[in-house]
Amino acid sequence: QSALTQPASVSGSPGQSITIPCTGTSSDVGTYNYVSWFQQHPGKAPKLMIFGVSNRPSGVPDRFSGSKSGNTASLTISGLQAEDEADYYCSSYASSSTVIFGGGTKLTVL
């Protein structure tokens, strides 16, 4: 199965908002509300930021939000901060208990 589609990079200035789209198909994102988002800083393990499309684990700032429309899920980060600069990955359940990841998006805080 092909990876979910994410832009290779996005950027924004401190205090601004950015949105990272994650496009799948009717076999994954479009059918299941099991979309997650992960943040990964260089040399570190990924960290769960959003699960179930729009739910934040405890400890994740409410500046991070998730949504879904059709086959595309989105991660929005408002009030950008320098520490948000990282790679971001989406994932989705894809039937038969398999999971598929997006290719990743590098967020640069200008």
Place this chain on the structure above:
Amino acid sequence: VQLVESGGGLVQPGGSLRLSCAASGFTFSSYWMTWVRQAPGKGLEWVANIKEDGSGKYYMDSVKGRFTISRDDANNSLYLQMNSLRTEDTAVYYCARDRTRLFDWGQGTLVTVSS
């Protein structure tokens, strides 16, 4: 919650390795467990997962028949037996808690397949 992977290293193509993941801080037997890998400079790639009771095991296509996921709930441990390794299996391998939410991750263990 703590997940600690071990068992990585350098292996020749066609060789085998067994990765382990020691879990603590949660009721291990109540959760699906997952292996995810990341090739150097590349993105995350789901590899396999296993149901809470070990009755269901699922794999990405390219590792089917070569990798086997297993668990030992008595010892709170997750395993990945990797056989017939290929150069394209070179990656950091992470274990993670849960099937889709992947709440917690270990620090990863590096597997290098090279002659």
